[in-house]
Amino acid sequence: MTIILNGTLYELGDPAMIGHLLTSLDIVPERVAVMVNDRIVPKEERNSTVLNEGDRVEVLIFMGGG
């Protein structure tokens, strides 16, 4: 299954929850915010939200800023 992760194509086995995606990226879940198709997916929903072909996923962190 192909999703669009942070603007680029990304291959993921399906079915896949957001939790699987974060694990495949070696991400600590508490360190990121996640949007799927412009909807924020809260931490508590990540293991029950299924990703579909073509979903636009944004995984965001805090960086330095003024």
Add this chain to the structure above:
Amino acid sequence: MNVVQKLILGGREFESRLIMGTGKFASTEIMIDAIQASGTQLVTVALRRFNRERPSDDLLSPLVKLGITLIPNTSGARTAAEAVRAAMLGRELSGSSFVKVEIHPNPHHLMPDPIETYEASRELAKAGFVVLPYMSADPVLARRLEDAGCAAVMPLGSAIGTGNGLSTADMIKLIIADSGIPVIVDAGLRSPSEAASAMEMGCSAVLVNSAIAAAGHPADMAAAFATAVKAGLAARRAGIMSRSECAVATSPLTSFLTGA
């Protein structure tokens, strides 16, 4: 607002009147050292896409360890809708209700869009955020933002990163005179004396990023800013003397020297 009052934002009291930005530091270690040297309790952060190649860009963990309150900003947003989304993401990630509404679509001057800023601030205040809007030093806009429910207003001293200091001093004084909420100068400060000046004129706090991050020794500069902010606040509390149109001697004028 009477500056000798405490700094209260979102129902919490903050001892330090120096807020720091976390951008432009050469490394996370240098940033952490500067934050610790500054004594700050509040820092701004920006949201960006996670990059697998650069996992150390993530600041959440190091900042949480310091016990600092995070103020996610909405930089990158060009419209109120984008800023509101960024704020929601920031709250989801940090658990903090603080948000710096920062909407500057033109990268050449980075001036904040007053209309989008007002719209975003109003919506976010209604949604329960502690809204700190970055704005031009416009007294009319400041009043509108206060009425819309912002927790403070953050007028710029001069354009971000220019180090042109308190070029908006006259406007900031007008904002302070009419404001019922804290006024926090944000952007353009270059040296600690300017931060002291801002506090003396009645600001409740200052937000400093470039002046510390781009200093020769950021931690030392952060400490210097902290000292200056304390001095400015103490001076204001001590009652700064008035100006006089003409000279007023401090030593008695006597005639014995003239032989009269």
